[in-house]
Amino acid sequence: MTMTTDAGRPGTAPDAVGTAQARDRASAKKPVRADRGLLRTAKRLVVKVGSSSLTSLAGGISEEALLALVDVLAERRNAGSELILVSSGAIAAGLAPLGLGRRPRDLATQQAAASVGQGLLMARYTQAFGAHGVTVSQVLLTAEDLMRRQQYANAYRALNRLLHLGVVPVVNENDTVATHEIRFGDNDRLAALVAHLVKADAMVLLSDVDAIYDRPPQAGGIRIPLVTGPADLAQANIGSSGKAGVGTGGMVTKVEAANIAAGSGIPALVTSTANAAAALAGEDVGTWFSINGSRRTPRLLWLAHLASIQGRLILDDGAVKAVRERHRSLLPAGITSVKGDFEPGDPVELADAEGQVIARGLVNFSSYELPRMLGRSTKELASSLGRQYEREVVHVDDLVVL
Structure with missing residues (x-):
């Protein structure tokens, strides 16, 4: 489904969404486990996967990579957890069918690739999750959907209802019609905001990099297992796009997204897609961002991260x-x-x-x-x-x- 509405004035801070705000205040008072073992028992999870983890070097969707990820997520969903998958890959998936060798730079061609690729991506997810008896839905969002009061409320109600019905919503930016939002952060920041929107217990950011390091791993870099604040990242090695050359976010946006989540009362893990099973099992992989703030009201979250x-x-x-x-x-x-x-x-x-x-x-x-x-x-x-x-x-x- 596509979440769109014309209600509200662009840039208007969203008010509290009824009981959602009350839940915000209540959850802020509850003690939350700071260790990554929380991932073993988390009831509601937001998992984001990047383009480079889903596509091959030759272009198009990697069937093997997508099936491996879905196997892990479907198992967790069938064990009783509620999952939202924020998935990049629409533009990358549309490159090969359009005969494009690399990600286009101009907006119109990016939008065309997204239009072709989004359907292909969802078809693969529908088939792969369906093999495990899991139903998926499509939710396309732009930054404005989290900026306007009515759209924010609509997004919350729709996602919440889908989760209660046992569906795994597959969220992506609405790249076909987005303008500057198409560079929203390769969906990393969107994932953090969605995690806050649905009151997730934790967020997992998956890419082709297994963790954050103090310097390049090939130069003897050491993994940073835990981030409790900015000082822990003072010497961090933050790279750029993935090896497939189809992503746009890189580690910078993952760190930003993890900080947004942790600062809003939601712990986050940054690791590789290959570590997905170990991550959800609470094992010591990747870089864990422990909570360093309380959950904010939608209005203050908008002001901190989305306001123009x-x-x-x-x-x-x-x-x-x-x-x-x-x-x-x-x-x-x-x-x-x-x-x-x-x-x-x-x-x-x-x-x-x-x-x-x-x-x-x-x-x-x-x-x-x-x-x-x-x-x-x-x-x-x-x-x-x-x-x-x-x-x-x-x-x-x-x-x-x-």
């Missing part, structure tokens, strides 16, 4: 400390400069004097109003400009620290 940023506010040291360490609202007195063109309610970045972005938030004033407010207290502004200026530039409830 319209401007930037530069903060002085005192404001940086207040926002980042004390989790306070941003006042006009702590802003030194304004960049961009925005209106009240637009998403903006908050950065320190060196330009490092520390947070994102919804601004209460336009870029036209703010310059005359900088460095002044709210009381002073109320006295000279009116009571409507006696408020925060970004309220703490509309702010997310990165």
Whole structure:
């Protein structure tokens, strides 16, 4: 199925989805096991597989690779777990039928390849899972489906119902109609957002690289088995696309996606497709990202990872400390400069004097109003400009620290 709707304004933060938000708050309070043994018993899992793991060097879908992956996932599904498979590969699968030797660079040809390849990919999945008695469905999403309130709610209800019916949803970007979303992160970031959407217990990112290393494995690199925060990745070796040359994400987007999940209360594992069975069994393979944050509301997740940023506010040291360490609202007195063109309610970045972005938030004033407010207290502004200026530039409830 394809999730599309025209409801809502582009870029509008999704509100809580009824009981979904209540479940968000409840799950944030529950203790979650930090070790990878959680994968053995996880009830709801999101598994993402990359293009390079599904296609051959000659192009097209590798039947052997796809069947091997499906065998592992179907066994887990038949054991009682709920699975969502986020699968790349549509564009790569469409290359050979179109007589293309490599992934096209122009958008129109990418869309054409996706249109041809998506049907082929789903046909293979339907047949392979069907051999195990498992039904699959197709769910095509773009970033906008997780940005608009109505589409977000529709996606949640549809996926949740499919899982309750015992179906394995196969999620992919809607590459045929996507524009800049076609480079959303080779589905890695989409997988993290879907994991948050469906309240997954864990996420597994599969590619042709078995783990994150401190330097290239061929140069004697050592596997990084556990990531608890940014410091653990300071010396990490992060490569590019897979050996088949058909992927776009590379390790950079996998690390980003794993951090999104871990920072939202969902542990994540990065490993190879060959390690899929061992990974789901909780064995010591790949790189495990332990939870380092709590589950966010859909609105704050949108603000942190999907919002279209319209401007930037530069903060002085005192404001940086207040926002980042004390989790306070941003006042006009702590802003030194304004960049961009925005209106009240637009998403903006908050950065320190060196330009490092520390947070994102919804601004209460336009870029036209703010310059005359900088460095002044709210009381002073109320006295000279009116009571409507006696408020925060970004309220703490509309702010997310990165």
